[in-house]
Amino acid sequence: MAGSTLEFREIVEAHQARVYSIAYRILGDRGTAEEVAQDVFLELYRAISGIVSDEHLTAWLRRVAVHRATDALRRRPRALYGAAEFGDWMAKLSHEAASFALASEVEKLLLTLPPTQRAVVLLRYQEDLAPPEIAQVLAMPLATVKSHLQRALKSLRAGAQDRLKEYTRRG
Amino acid sequence: MDEHEELQRLLHRELQAREAPAGFSARVMALLPQTPPSAIPQTTQRFWLPALRWTAAALALMGIAGGGYWEHQRRERIAGERARGQVILALHISAATLHDVLHKVVKDAKGDAE
Numbered sequence: 001m002a003g004s005t006l007e008f009r010e011i012v013e014a015h016q017a018r019v020y021s022i023a024y025r026i027l028g029d030r031g032t033a034e035e036v037a038q039d040v041f042l043e044l045y046r047a048i049s050g051i052v053s054d055e056h057l058t059a060w061l062r063r064v065a066v067h068r069a070t071d072a073l074r075r076r077p078r079a080l081y082g083a084a085e086f087g088d089w090m091a092k093l094s095h096e097a098a099s100f101a102l103a104s105e106v107e108k109l110l111l112t113l114p115p116t117q118r119a120v121v122l123l124r125y126q127e128d129l130a131p132p133e134i135a136q137v138l139a140m141p142l143a144t145v146k147s148h149l150q151r152a153l154k155s156l157r158a159g160a161q162d163r164l165k166e167y168t169r170r171g
Numbered sequence: 172m173d174e175h176e177e178l179q180r181l182l183h184r185e186l187q188a189r190e191a192p193a194g195f196s197a198r199v200m201a202l203l204p205q206t207p208p209s210a211i212p213q214t215t216q217r218f219w220l221p222a223l224r225w226t227a228a229a230l231a232l233m234g235i236a237g238g239g240y241w242e243h244q245r246r247e248r249i250a251g252e253r254a255r256g257q258v259i260l261a262l263h264i265s266a267a268t269l270h271d272v273l274h275k276v277v278k279d280a281k282g283d284a285e
Contacts, residue, residue: 005203012199016191024189034192041199106185125182157178 008048011057012041018058019065021126026069026118028111036068043068062127063137066119073115109159117152120145 019040024033043064044051051057110118116138123134131149135142 005200008203009196009200012196016195016199017188020191020195021186021188025186030192034195037191037195038199038202042202045203104185106182110186121182122186125179126186126188128183153175153178156182157174160178 008045011044015058015061016041018127019061022062022065022122023069023072025107025110025122025126026066026115027073028107032072033069036072037065040065040068059137062123062129066123066137070115070119105160106156109156112159113152113155117148117155120148121152121156124149 016037020033020037023036023040024030027033027036040061044057044061047060051060110121113121119138120134123129123137124131129137131145132142134149135145138145
């Protein structure tokens, strides 16, 4: 695949939204998400000889994007990605706060989940993968994927209700 | 529609892929190395690279084994030559001792006869 630079550019353009969205929604900030997405495509460029089909390419990009974004998240100081501290961190960084304000409520709620649950939710609802496919991408047992998904949905539902109560109180 | 389905519908709708920042692909292309990853046809390269690696490893192992065998033979030969030398020396010593003893016996016999 991608015998020339031109073909590689087409691949980047076709998949950049997917890769960037995964990185952005796992990390919660645009700058790091773009860096991670760039790294994913550079890694693809080096590994392109091993890609045998379009399906393989998509699966490869999903897997590497999730892993690189999760790695980047874990490299941050612990306090920066905990659910409770997330708001404080955003308040400290004004330019990040601006991008946070643009994010949808669902994306904000997503950032309150632990990294693995974020990845599972993204693969299920952004990438529209079934639990067995998610298990394959994340190399984890199907039962674990289902359990992460259930817990994530429960947390999201609770988070959504809290936000609704907050709005009602303010209103 | 129950609460669970409503949440799932919301997630599907809100988590559509976002557009990458403007100029993203150009920035990625600018970061690529100047030469393509490989000029060799990929299938050939994938086939030969492990084969070459295994051949080199096998040759190295054979070299090490051959070297070990040659060194073992050399030591055996040196030890054999040393043992032969010791046997010859021992024989020389025995011959000289026998000669001295014989000489003494003959001398004593002559003394007794006189």
